[in-house]
Amino acid sequence: MTTKKNTAAPVLTRCAEAETCTDPSSTMTLLADSAPAQGGFTVYRSTFAAGAPGAPAHFHTRAWELFFVISGSLRVLVDEEVTVLGAGDFLAVPPHTPHAFAAAPGAEADVLCVFTPGMDRFDYLRLLGSVMRGESDPGAIAASAERFDNHYVDSPAWRAALAGDGA
Template identity: 75%
Template sequence: MNENAATANTATTTFEPVLTRHAEAETCADPSSVMTLLGEAGGAAGFTSYRSTFATGAVGAPAHFHTKATELFFVISGSLQVLLGEEIKVLNAGDFLAVPPHTPHAFAAAPGHEADVLFVFTPGMGRFDYLRLLGRVLRGEADFKEIAESSERFDNHYVDSPVWRAALEAAKTEAAR
């Protein structure tokens, strides 16, 4: 990188470097996964990053979209089934996916597989609070209406997807065999 590029990059950075040591990372667990909260910084150049491990058959997020954030997925190991618009894709270890704003998507461990996935949102919008809320709701410690009421704050808007419902039902049927 040349000196001018380094100066330009420094000028647009709106947060201090973020370092999270593995031993110090907060974890959130819900019935479907364990999330390790890695780093978060606000502002237009901000981000949220966390790692989720999904057990075999675990459902991740229902169909939703973001109006501001791009969501990035990197599969560390295993396989992740993803709704992308109206299509179902399977991401395997080493695969990367970037989902732009306004694109309906959902995800779960692919049928018969576990998944270990790194997620990054940009901008981040304080999503750690959303993940904590989601965990409380799934454990029965908070009411689901709190999630619906937080959709604008966390840029997380749920939608109905017959394609995703059918994929989840097919996965249940396959697991029952």
């Protein structure tokens, strides 16, 4: 029996060496962003403070987005349904599915996020942090939609959930 040699190299990111992007309400720890030509994946850890805005309603055309809640509570929108994920919960959102997420009201959230296939998304996460810190024009996010496969949409269900918080 012959096995095909894997040409992809293993990926190891030591916690002490991981890049972090910090804004006023969250920290993203960038763990791995493999080459799209290899099928790839993007992995990062987001730690949201209570009241952190998270991500507005959006979808991806090419990637699944996976969420694993390490601790705390994460409120999510999937299609038009809003629910709360707790520690140990897992969610996989397929391409073309509108979704949004933020720390649940009154809670913090520590979440492992994975995109597959990957597509060099660390540049998007860096841009997002820069905008959130007021260092870059928010229009740069909209201009990057195709490059990073991140397409924002309106969600009455998400707006209603946020309005219920007094946000």
